[in-house]
Amino acid sequence: MRGDRRRVLRLLAEAGVTVEGDRPWDIQVHDPRFYRRVIAERNLGLGESYMDGWWDCPRLDEFFDRLLRSGIEGRVRGNALLLLRALPALLFNLQSRSRARRVIDRHYELGNDLFLSFLDSYNQYSCAFFGDGDDLEAAQRNKLELICRKIGLQASDRLLDIGCGWGGLARYAAERRGCRVTAVNLSRGQLAYARAFCRGLPVECIEGDYREIDGVYDKIVSVGMFEHVGVRNYRRFMENVASLLAPGGVFLLQTIGANESRRGCDPWITRYIFPNGMLPSLAQISRAAEGLWVIEDVHNLGPHYDRTLMAWHRRFENAWPGLQGKYDARFKRMWDYYLLSCAGAFRARAIQLWQIVFTPAGAGVPQPPCRPGVP
Secondary structure, eight states: OHHHHHHHHHHHHHTTOOBTOSSTTOBEESOTHHHHHHHHHHHHHHHHHHHTTSEEOSOHHHHHHHHHHHTGGGGSOOOHHHHHHHHHHHHSOTTSGGGTHHHIIIIITSOHHHHHTTSOTTOOOSOOOOOTTOOHHHHHHHHHHHHHHHTTOOTTOEEEEESOTTSHHHHHHHHHHOOEEEEEESOHHHHHHHHHHTTTSSEEEEEOOGGGOOSOEEEEEEESOGGGTOGGGHHHHHHHHHHHEEEEEEEEEEEEEESSOOSSOOHHHHHHTSTTOOOOOHHHHHHHHTTTEEEEEEEEOHHHHHHHHHHHHHHHHHHHHHHTTTSOHHHHHHHHHHHHHHHHHHHTTSEEEEEEEEEETTTTOOOOOSSTTOO
């Protein structure tokens, strides 16, 4: 136990973090079992021990920013149990059609009341695009407008939104561009809301997997859904989208991404937030697109996700008094840890957010606007 404590203290010191210190990113340890748990279970133990109240930190986002910048994560070896937990992602297709509903049931069906308590009026559960002085509301409208401009969306277009969430992008496109929208999702709770949210507009909301979509569309977007596709399915996803796009069409993909190619995700995120999630690298995306697509533009909005997550957390904190009758204190600590650790990861540039514009390969499609009005 003493050896574990000394090792954790040494590693934290390398990241500029002190136990029982008085800086916002310093931690306070309430249970000495914390040290053994972190050494044995690494990220999973760190997150679970926070949920259990074994340690606290005034600014989790700053703590994770320093932790990830230091590179100490790679120097903490886990035990054989952690390797066994990682094996399914290496051996099996955890994002198959039969497994696709798992993340829906575990995360997106937690309750519309939870998500809508901290999202903007278009219910965007994805990275915003901030200008100087913008609040979350303005920044999410900026993001929606940027997507419409990048794909050159017009009133005559048929737009497909793969993974439509609560229908915010579909409503914005139909309202502002007058186009027809087909919005596809697996979450019944989200779809019920989206249908009501888009009532009276030329928007059709369909329950289905991306592998089940048919039709032909002039423009296709997928925002914040590719993280659930999985590396074994990247090529099939790209082939499916290519088969749905009309000649001369444009496809925009917005996804969180990893700096290195991996076949799994953070074990704590996988267990508690996004089961079977996987962050693609640019290499994995480009390999999946090879021969099918021209990659017209890759726009990194990662720093904007830091700001988005911090705005969500402020709103979540303000909304908590109205939520705590349904969600317990351990859930609150889990959600704080989720939002703030991810903000710290984006701040440290450990993960990215890409908007990627594609046109069909071999079709000679003129380059779309890509970054209209964006330096």
